[in-house]
Amino acid sequence: MENKLIDHILHLADTTLILAQRNAEWCGHGPILEQDIAITNISLDLLGQSRNFYQYAAILIGGDTDEDKLAYLRKEREFKNLLLVEQPNGDWGQTILRQYFFSQYQYLLFEKLQNSKDEQLAAISAKALKEIKYHLRWSSEWVVRLGDGTGESRSRMLKAIDELWRYTGEMFVPAAYETAVDIISLKNEWEQKVKTIFEESSLPLPENVFMQTGGKQGVHTEHLGYILAELQYVQRAYPNSTW
């Protein structure tokens, strides 16, 4: 039971850390200053959430484990993040769509997690929910803006859907450790919400797409290794250094 909880917490921590890292890649490269700040604010929100989860996991694991060791010294196969969040930023549209898919999922998930029997997990989730609500609002408005915008923005959104849709199925396939909440039950509502936003954006909802899985078990796409190489570089090159 304890191990399941630890793995579940690490899954939540890894997912938010990797998406924070991906969004942070926009720092200084956003399409306009105000949106550069918006996406990096979201990155920092996610990083804060992942730190809360890592700190809690470190307490559960015990010994000399701490949040930094969990984030900087675990290998690719030990990371349990969703495949969706490790996908490349692509263009602004792809980053927006990735954020929207995830925020919509995270919102439904954390609504459930905030009522978890585990008090710490419930508290972290309740605190994060306010941030997530804003991420969801921000990203869904952008999906509508781009999907229903110009021919150019629409074609980019279509390409983004084509790139990312195959990674959305994994969110609702429970891993053995995901016992704290019934993940499958979120699927229907997630699809309904996405359908509403896509209709508003005049974007088509894909059908019969083969869904990739594996992230929750540590089997990742080729992208995660590169992310970790950059994320963990300093701690690997200069072990135990602090700054």
Added chain:
Amino acid sequence: MNIQIRKFYYGDIPEEKSSASTYKTEHDTTAWPLWEIFIRSKQGLDHKHVGSLHAADAQMAIENARDVYTRRQEGVSIWVVESKYITASNPEEAGELYEPAVDKIYRHPTFYNLPDEVNHM
């Protein structure tokens, strides 16, 4: 449309003979309009002008303002107004607008003797 922009930096003197660099810019019709941002802080009662930013519409302007101007808990309420709707007084008319008030000290309520019982005046 071509617009001549003369760029001044802090301390530059805005006169024709100054050496401020000039450059031409194409007026970009696809650029987002500018918005003026007003924030009410927790302490203050009034919304105060804090700066400006670009946004496609009012909703985005509020969200951008939230991200740019309230990330360190500066505010609890945001107003936005598109910059083009603000009419400003002309600095060249400062003479006739403001100077006539200078020698009319009797307009300041400082010539009244207040009873001791009256506070907060």
